[in-house]
Amino acid sequence: MESARPGLHGGELAVQVRMLGPLTISRAGSVVPQPSSRKLRALIAYLALAPHALNRAHLCELLWDVPNDPRGELRWCLSKARTLLDDAGRRRIETAQDTVRLDLGDCYVDVTDIGQAMQQGIDTLDTDRLRALSALFIGDFLEGLEIDRSALFNNWLTAQRRRLRACHAAVLEHLAATLPTGSQERFACLDKWLQLAPFDRHAHELVLHALGTRAQWREGEEHLAAAVRAFEADGLDWRPLRDKWRDIRAQQATLPPGNAETSGARASLPGQSHGAGTNVCRASIAVMPFVDRSAHAGVRGGLADGLAYDIITRLAKLRSLFVIAQGTVFALDQRSVGPEEAGRTLNVDYVVSGSLRRQAKRIAVDVELVESRTARIVWADVFDHTLDDAFLALDEIGNRIVASIEIEIETAERNRAILKPPSSLDAWEAHHRGLWHMYRFNRADNEQARHFFEMAVRLDPTFSRAYAGLSFTHWQNAFQCWSEQKPAIDLAFETAGQGLIADNRDPAAHWAMGRALWLRGQPDQSMIELQSAVDLSPNFALGHYTLGFVNCQSGDAEAAIGSSDYSRHLSPFDPLLFGMLAVRAIALVRLGQHEEAADWAVKAAARPNAHVHILAIAAHCLALVGRIDEALAFVAAIHKTHPSYRVADLLAAFRLTPDAEALFRKGAKRIGIS
Known part of the structure; x- marks a missing residue:
């Protein structure tokens, strides 16, 4: 359900539904008398926030015992809901067959307004909009609407309240960052923030900073002492707060008289600057225990806990994220700390949470990845699997979840890095800026990517992922003939080796070395390195793809198809998806399945970032099956950017068997590029 945001408070729309505080419905500015039935109010709220039509059986199970x-x-x-919400010419309660939907698209809904602001990017909002959003939080979500013996609804209510408290904290955090350090409005904002998230270290640090800039040292000491007592009582580490206060006192002591009030007038948010010249500051993530919807309340140690533990372990094996240990997140969960609060308490960038349910012989896992500081849902999905073997099902689901988390975080970090001035980037940000350019697969962007990867390893010589990216840019130069091949191959191999020296357990480092060895004409050694990559991280999609890439040309064609399919299964929206599809096409050519190969090659060429060799594979595969007009259309597209392209260019890039080479030459003759 979507609602338009009319201005800041929905004043232009006749019907308004507010769920922060008690449920309130207004018409033409007048509050409609609240219905006495708690279940009616609960039903309206639940339908209002449902993303799609709901089955009547589900609604009955939700609210009636x-x-x-x-x-x-x-x-x-x-x-009764119709009398509250429908108009003479506008039915908002829609029923079709056995489903029910509430369409409030032409109404103002406070919770929807907040949700849209979070998803669109709270960090892009100005002070007035943040103030207006903050003013919407007049009470808890659906205050006083718990329903006896309706566990499903009460669980939903609790989850929504946690989510909206996280949204409120994010609004207050970003509002505080726009206000002058010493202003009373900022202190009031920080106070509200700490009431919502009493263990959010960043909020305490900003309070201490504000007190320090006003030279209120006694008040700062008192705030620190109170925070230390609270953190200590809850078993949390208070030492970073003490260290921060010491830094603030030391910094203020070095400022000229009169400058205390203006220093740091606008506080930076986490992630805005990690500090150039320091070791890489990887994105951090906490995976909260999953809720087993099939289990009895309070029962732990089953499939849901096993899945969370497996995801934590697999993410740690990727070596690209700072992953909070299992013991910490499970301890927070046992104290009934929800995912949103845990993210702020642990001061991590991302939080993963979810639930698991078993029905008959199937298992379904709902999972959500949230950016802690903005309360923005980065990614959410449902994974469904047969339950013939519970452990195999969880292994498969775990692989898919971890691969999705990796690519979604990488995308989010790339998009954030591209918005920052190049001179302000730290090693982590420079690496992701490099990825942004690298995945465009053209010569100019590849050069930009090389520049940013070099910046990343200069800022942190121990950053193995940045060496892998740098190796890939040299690999591209050699593979695409964008520079002299021999030096490019040597540089791809050299930088891959530096990545392995930096971290021999990083799957990306072994992946880079595997690609470099293939360039050097050493396919057997290449396969050993690529196998090491997937052994270190079984959900590393690029490792599986590159195993297929090597096999499809001169190795086991059937194995290449399996690797291609599995890499796409793990990462269905991967930037290298065109390559995964092309691997399948080449392997099918070698297996004599030319019609099917042509179909897969066309899919590969349809990807927006497919490079010239991918277009050429499609043209040759189409030519082999007599689809000449389609093939010639690809040839024309190739010649727009590469007028002299011939089959020799394709064969020089790949390492095909003699039989496969002969097939591609046969196709080239049919379309005039032999």
Whole structure:
């Protein structure tokens, strides 16, 4: 359900639904008398936030504890809801077959307004918009609307309240960052923030900073002492707060008289600057224990806990993220700390949470990745699997979740880095800026990528992932003939080796070395390195793809297809998806399945970042099966940017067997590029 945001408070729309505080429905500026039925109010709120139409059976299970006639009670509630929300010419309660939907697209809904602001980017909002959003939080979500013996609804209510408290904290954090350091409004904002998130270290640091800039040393000492007592009582590490206060006192002591009030007038948010010249500051992530919707309340140690532990372990093996240990997140969960609060308490960039349910012989896992400081949902999905073997099912789901988390975080970090001035980047940000350019697969962007990867390893010589990226740019220069091949191959090998020296357990470092060895004409050694990459991290999609890349040309063609399919299964929206599809096409050519090869090659060429060799594979595969007009269209597209391109260019790039080379030459003759 979507609602338009009319101005800041929805004043232009006749119908307004507010769920922060008690549920309130207004028409033409007048509050409609609140219905006495708690289940009616609960039904309206639940339908208002549902993303799609809901089955009547689900709504009955949600709100009625096996009454005599749950469907009859649901019908009664829907008829009453219509009197509250429908107009003469506008039906907002929609029923079709056995489903129910509430369409509030032409109404103002406070919670939807907040959710849209979070998803669109809270860090892009100005002070007035942040103030207006903050003013919406007049109370808890659906205050006082818990329903006896309706566990499913109460669980939903708790989750929504946690989510909205996280949104409120994010609004206050970003509002505080726009206000002058010493202003009373900023202190009031920080106070509200700490009431919502009493263990958010960043909030305490900003309070201490504000007190320090005003030279209120006694108040700062008192705030620190109170925070230390609270952190200590909850078993949390308070030492970073003490160290921060010492730094503030030391910094203020070096300022000229009168400059204390203006220093740091606008506080930076986490992630805005990690500090150039320091070791890489990787993105951090906490994976909270999953909720087993099939288990009895309070029962732990089952499939859901096992899945969370598996995801934590697999993420740690990627070596690209700072992953909070299992013991810490499980301890927070046992104290009923929700994912949103845990993210702020642990001061991590991202939080993963989810639930698991078993039905008959299937298992379904709902998972969500949230950016802690903005309360923005970065990614959410549902994974469904047969439950013939529970451990195999969880292994498969775990692989897919971890691969998705890696690519979604990489995308988010790339998009953030591209917005920053190059001179302000730290090693982590420079690396992701390099990835942004690298995945465009053209000569100019590849050169830009090389520049940023070199910046990353200069800022942190121990950053193995940046060496892998740098090796890839040299690999591209050699493979695409963008520079002299021999020096480019040597540089690809040299920088891959530096990545392995920096971290021999990073799968990306072994991946880079595997590609470099293939360039050097050493396919057997290449396969050993690539196998090491996937052994270190079984969900490393690029490792599986590159195993297929090597096999499809001169190795096991059937194995190449398996690797291609699995890499796409792990990362269905990967920037290198065109390569994964092309691997399958080449392997099918070698297996004599030319018609199928042509179809897959066309899919590869349709990807927006497919380079000239991918277009050439499509043209040759189409030519082999007599689809000449389609093939010639690809040839024309190739010649727009590479007028002299011939089959020799394709064969020089790849390491095909003699039989496969002969097939591609045969196709080239049919379309005039032999």
